[in-house]
Amino acid sequence: MSRPPRFSRSQRMTIVNGILLFVVLIVILQLWLLTATMNAYLGGDTAILVPAALASLACLALNLGLLRYLVKLE
Amino acid sequence: MSRRDLVSARDLVRPAAPAATADGQTTPPDGRPPAEQPKWRRDFPIDWGQDEYVSRRDLVKFMVLTSGAFAVGQAYLVLRSARDRGAAAPPVVAIARVDDLAIGEARTFTYPEGSTPRLLVRTGDSSFVAYDQQCTHLLCPVVPAVAEGKLHCPCHNGWFDLATGRPLAGPPRRPLPRVLLEVRDGTVYATGVEERT
Numbered sequence: 001m002s003r004p005p006r007f008s009r010s011q012r013m014t015i016v017n018g019i020l021l022f023v024v025l026i027v028i029l030q031l032w033l034l035t036a037t038m039n040a041y042l043g044g045d046t047a048i049l050v051p052a053a054l055a056s057l058a059c060l061a062l063n064l065g066l067l068r069y070l071v072k073l074e
Numbered sequence: 075m076s077r078r079d080l081v082s083a084r085d086l087v088r089p090a091a092p093a094a095t096a097d098g099q100t101t102p103p104d105g106r107p108p109a110e111q112p113k114w115r116r117d118f119p120i121d122w123g124q125d126e127y128v129s130r131r132d133l134v135k136f137m138v139l140t141s142g143a144f145a146v147g148q149a150y151l152v153l154r155s156a157r158d159r160g161a162a163a164p165p166v167v168a169i170a171r172v173d174d175l176a177i178g179e180a181r182t183f184t185y186p187e188g189s190t191p192r193l194l195v196r197t198g199d200s201s202f203v204a205y206d207q208q209c210t211h212l213l214c215p216v217v218p219a220v221a222e223g224k225l226h227c228p229c230h231n232g233w234f235d236l237a238t239g240r241p242l243a244g245p246p247r248r249p250l251p252r253v254l255l256e257v258r259d260g261t262v263y264a265t266g267v268e269e270r271t
Binding site: 020023044 | 142147
């Protein structure tokens with residue numbers, strides 16, 4: 001017997017819109033980070049590379065967490 | 075026109091059946107149950123609410139994929155930097171005789187072998203400057219304007235200072251990479267490349 005959904009469809013729609021907003025904001029942040037890092041790297045400044053990569057990976061982890069929550073909503 | 079006729083006309087424009095149930099489920103325009111719908115509608119039922127939900131969810135997945143691509147790009151820069159760090163120091167190479175260039179003249183060369191073109195400019199009796207010839211904006215070749223003490227990128231009208239290689243005007247924001255030079259016994263040697271921000 002399948003369990004009834006935790007949220008109604010309209011509630012899920014609101015949740016997916018909220019998650020989409022967060023994910024898009026994080027992706028824009030990553031884009032900015034990659035642009036700034038590339039500029040520094042091409043200018044010979046390599047000290048920023050590892051912290052920027054860690055920050056980008058943290059953003060990816062956050063996005064994957066949000067996606068996992070979205071999948072669990074089904 | 076009687077009052078009764080007016081009422082009938084108002085009935086004609088009464089609101090259509092609700093488009094969705096309380097849970098957002100799309101209902102057919104005539105409001106009848108699905109089993110009573112015409113065959114074409116039963117064959118191609120479109121639930122607009124569900125359609126919108128699925129498309130938003132798919133967009134989230136695509137954006138997460140984009141996020142992964144950015145993270146991979148950052149990791150690639152780290153790997154490439156580690157590889158560059160392990161590379162040997164550039165060699166000292168003779169690139170021109172002092173007498174080969176008159177004051178104000180320029181020539182291109184590669185340093186180290188196989189690099190992008192570099193630009194050597196004689197600015198005085200014994201003074202030379204050398205930079206990467208590619209503009210730091212979109213890699214167009216820069217042209218020396220020695221009389222004005224500048225380097226010009228004609229693609230987007232970018233200008234660099236000839237003495238320092240720093241951007242003066244236009245879209246470029248980073249200075250041109252500088253080739254370190256040494257003049258010994260009438261020969262100009264390249265000894266290294268300095269990347270700058």
